[in-house]
Amino acid sequence: MDDGDKLTKAARAKAGRIGRALLAWYDVSRRDLPWRAAPGASVDPYAVWLSEIMLQQTTVKAAIPYFKTFLRRWPSVGALASAKRDEVMSAWAGLGYYSRARNMHEAATIVARDFDGQFPDTLDELLALPGVGPYTAAAIVAIAFDGRAAVVDGNVERVLARLFALTTPMPAAKGLARQIAEQLAPSQRPGDFAQAMMDLGATVCTPKRPECGSCPLGKLCGARAAGLSAVLPYREAKRAKPQRTGQAYFAMTPDGAVLLRRRTDKGLLGGMMEVPSSGWNSATNQANGDAPIEGAWRLLPGTVRHTFTHFHLELEVYCLEPDRRARPELGPNCEGWRWVSRRDLSAEALPSLMRKVIAHALAQLDREAA
DNA sequence: AACTCGTGGCA
DNA sequence: TTGCCAAGAGT
Numbered sequence: 001m002d003d004g005d006k007l008t009k010a011a012r013a014k015a016g017r018i019g020r021a022l023l024a025w026y027d028v029s030r031r032d033l034p035w036r037a038a039p040g041a042s043v044d045p046y047a048v049w050l051s052e053i054m055l056q057q058t059t060v061k062a063a064i065p066y067f068k069t070f071l072r073r074w075p076s077v078g079a080l081a082s083a084k085r086d087e088v089m090s091a092w093a094g095l096g097y098y099s100r101a102r103n104m105h106e107a108a109t110i111v112a113r114d115f116d117g118q119f120p121d122t123l124d125e126l127l128a129l130p131g132v133g134p135y136t137a138a139a140i141v142a143i144a145f146d147g148r149a150a151v152v153d154g155n156v157e158r159v160l161a162r163l164f165a166l167t168t169p170m171p172a173a174k175g176l177a178r179q180i181a182e183q184l185a186p187s188q189r190p191g192d193f194a195q196a197m198m199d200l201g202a203t204v205c206t207p208k209r210p211e212c213g214s215c216p217l218g219k220l221c222g223a224r225a226a227g228l229s230a231v232l233p234y235r236e237a238k239r240a241k242p243q244r245t246g247q248a249y250f251a252m253t254p255d256g257a258v259l260l261r262r263r264t265d266k267g268l269l270g271g272m273m274e275v276p277s278s279g280w281n282s283a284t285n286q287a288n289g290d291a292p293i294e295g296a297w298r299l300l301p302g303t304v305r306h307t308f309t310h311f312h313l314e315l316e317v318y319c320l321e322p323d324r325r326a327r328p329e330l331g332p333n334c335e336g337w338r339w340v341s342r343r344d345l346s347a348e349a350l351p352s353l354m355r356k357v358i359a360h361a362l363a364q365l366d367r368e369a370a
Numbered sequence: 371a372a373c374t375c376g377t378g379g380c381a
Numbered sequence: 382t383t384g385c386c387a388a389g390a391g392t
Contacts, residue, residue: 055388062378062387096376099391133390153388198388207386208381238385268375307384309375352377374392380385 007164007176011183014220018163019186019193025216026196031203033060034067036195045119045144046077052136052143053104057097060202066095077119080105081112089271089349098351102271103131121145142185142194150181151194155201160184161233162205165222169234243312246280248304249291250361251320251328258345258358259292259328261337268308273349275357276331280313288318292328292337295320300364306353313353317361 030039035051037043050070054063069091074080080088085105092101107129111119119140120126126137138149157170157177164180166173186193204211212218212229223229251259260273278290288297297318304315325339340348345358 052388057375057387057389058377059379059387094377096378097389099375100389103390131390135389139388151388154386155388195388202388241384270375307377309377310373372392375390377387379387381383 007166008179008183010164011180015184015186018184018217018220021216021220022196022200023189023192026192026199029199029203030195031199034064034071043144045121045140046080047071048140048144049077049107049119049132049136050104052139053100053131054095056100056136058095062095066092076117077108078112078117081108085271086349090347093272093349094352094355096352098270098272100131102265106130107132119144121147123149139194143191146189146191148185148187148190149194150178150185151197152178152181153198155198155205156181158207158233159197159201159205159217162210162223162229163217163221165226165228165232167228167232167234169236171236173233239310241307241311243314244280245314245316247278247288247290247316247318248357248361249276249288249297249318249320250300250357251276251293251295251322252342252361252365253322253325253339256342257325257339258342259325259337260340260348260350261292261328261331261334264333264335267333269351269353271349272351272354274334274351274354275361276328276334276337277315279332280311290331291318291320292331293320293322293326295322300361302360302364304353304356304360306356315353315357317357317364319361319365 035047051063051067054067073091074083083105085102088105089098089101092098110129111117121141123137123141126132126140135151135153138151141147141149142151157174160166160177160180161173166176168176204215210229212221212224215221218224221229223232259276261276262273263269263271265271276292291297297320300317300319304317306313328337330337350358
């Protein structure tokens with residue numbers, strides 16, 4: 001018998017007690033979140049799906065305003081499917097992981113066209129939708145349809161690693177956590193159970209300084225018994241982020257039009273707008289070889305720093321003030337370009353990095369003018 | 371299987 | 382200031 005068998009047998013034995021204690025806790029401490037229906041009320045699967053996509057690797061606080069905006073602007077999956085993708089990308093700007101927005105729009109068209117606007121209620125059908133993986137499919141089944149499914153996100157992995165004192169470091173212990181979650185998923189109130197596990201992880205069994213004193217599962221917790229609550233789950237060390245550099249080219253005409261271009265769908269910031277930029281491995285001061293239009297570009301003081309998931313970036317910002325809206329070179333990895341009035345920039349699909357670049361350039365120009 | 375893919379808040 | 386990481390999916 002290996003560790004996995006022992007653990008899943010332990011999970012079966014503890015499952016009933018865990019489920020009862022967790023649901024009792026959830027009934028009194030349930031958080032009121034915008035995508036949650038009142039207790040006992042039915043939920044709109046579209047709203048559940050929308051929230052779950054937004055919550056992938058994203059904090060509740062960051063997702064809430066976007067969720068409200070999307071649901072108000074596109075109240076049904078059919079409405080979202082009918083939207084232009086550009087509008088969706090603009091509305092998503094700032095939330096990050098932009099493939100989510102691209103996949104979400106495509107999935108909406110599939111549900112509208114192939115499922116008559118009704119979300120499917122099986123794992124297999126949900127998994128076939130772009131942007132819906134094991135977690136999101138299970139979450140929709142459990143929360144929207146109250147079906148039994150193992151909902152395993154980062155919160156659940158952490159809670160289970162502590163509850164069952166899993167000392168294998170992450171991510172190697174993910175499979176074990178999933179096996180346990182399969183055993184724990186109840187047939188009664190599976191949606192509430194899933195949300196209770198995630199709420200517990202978000203508010204009590206937190207990554208740092210868990211509040212074990214107020215935990216409804218304290219008496220059942222292996223980590224607490226072993227004095228490991230604060231150190232589990234173990235994690236493998238992460239690689240250091242490399243430093244990359246590049247140049248951005250900010251062009252603005254006298255009437256306040258700024259040159260933007262659209263990145264291709266593939267890769268970082270795919271499908272989003274950008275201030276024309278060099279690649280991001282380039283050495284500094286490469287004589288403006290990547291400038292989108294001819295002219296006497298000048299380097300603005302200071303730089304823009306930004307950190308992505310796997311590297312740091314420092315951009316130099318060059319500036320040009322051409323007298324007309326010249327036609328630019330498209331540049332690599334781009335699909336199109338246009339001049340955008342300064343006051344219309346807020347409505348563009350500009351990721352946070354590019355908003356930083358624009359803010360930096362405008363601040364420097366304003367300083368010069370003063 | 372390991373890597374890519376954003377952002378902002380927090381210690 | 383720097384590193385950590387949050388309701389993961391796609392390749």
